[in-house]
Amino acid sequence: MKAGKLIVLTGPSGVGKGTLVRSLLNRHQELYLSVSVTTRQPREGEIEGKHYYFVSRSRFEEMVEAGELAEWAEFAGNFYGTPYFSIKQGIDEGKWVILEIELEGARQIRNKFPEALRVFILPPSWEELERRLRSRGQDSESAIARRLLRAKEEIEAAGEFDFQVINDDLDVALQRLESLLFLEVDPP
Numbered sequence: 001m002k003a004g005k006l007i008v009l010t011g012p013s014g015v016g017k018g019t020l021v022r023s024l025l026n027r028h029q030e031l032y033l034s035v036s037v038t039t040r041q042p043r044e045g046e047i048e049g050k051h052y053y054f055v056s057r058s059r060f061e062e063m064v065e066a067g068e069l070a071e072w073a074e075f076a077g078n079f080y081g082t083p084y085f086s087i088k089q090g091i092d093e094g095k096w097v098i099l100e101i102e103l104e105g106a107r108q109i110r111n112k113f114p115e116a117l118r119v120f121i122l123p124p125s126w127e128e129l130e131r132r133l134r135s136r137g138q139d140s141e142s143a144i145a146r147r148l149l150r151a152k153e154e155i156e157a158a159g160e161f162d163f164q165v166i167n168d169d170l171d172v173a174l175q176r177l178e179s180l181l182f183l184e185v186d187p188p
């Protein structure tokens with residue numbers, strides 16, 4: 001396995017990126033998930049330093065000013081960014097680093113690290129995405145509306161990515177992701 005690989009996973013809110021990433025991490029010790037900073041409020045059960053580093057808006061701005069973020073973006077009213085230290089931590093452990101980030105951040109990473117493997121996760125249909133987003137029960141109606149609006153823009157940009165994976169059946173999507181990551185071939 002080659003060293004120092006950077007993997008970007010992007011896809012609309014509610015598409016199931018989190019579940020896919022968790023399954024990948026459970027199955028492959030060589031993978032490392034970069035922990036982002038965000039100004040979003042923690043959801044129930046989210047742990048500081050594990051799911052995110054939760055920071056104030058002014059702290060986030062300080063990090064941007066100090067050049068501490070490899071990429072950052074505003075998403076549905078909050079800021080999100082990848083600190084360099086988070087990427088470095090994975091690399092120092094000799095692992096492949098996964099960034100689970102939205103579209104604007106993925107574009108910035110493409111410019112900074114053109115060798116990164118970039119995969120876009122698609123829902124089986126628009127209706128299914130909407131259903132998943134609502135059934136999570138984690139966000140307010142206005143947050144869901146903002147996320148759906150953004151989802152449309154993101155899906156339209158799916159073609160910018162190296163590969164697209166449809167998350168219809170979790171196991172099938174996982175297998176396809178694994179073949180992209182580990183075999184670097186397009187499976188039938």
Ligand code: 5GP
Pocket residue numbers: 011012013036037040071072073075080081082100101102103104105106
């Ligand atoms: P959520 O609020 O649901 O945790 O995340 C909202 C969106 O922000 C998701 O699409 C997620 O992939 C994205 N995101 C999480 N961390 C980062 C980050 O560090 N940078 C960018 N650009 N997007 C992020």
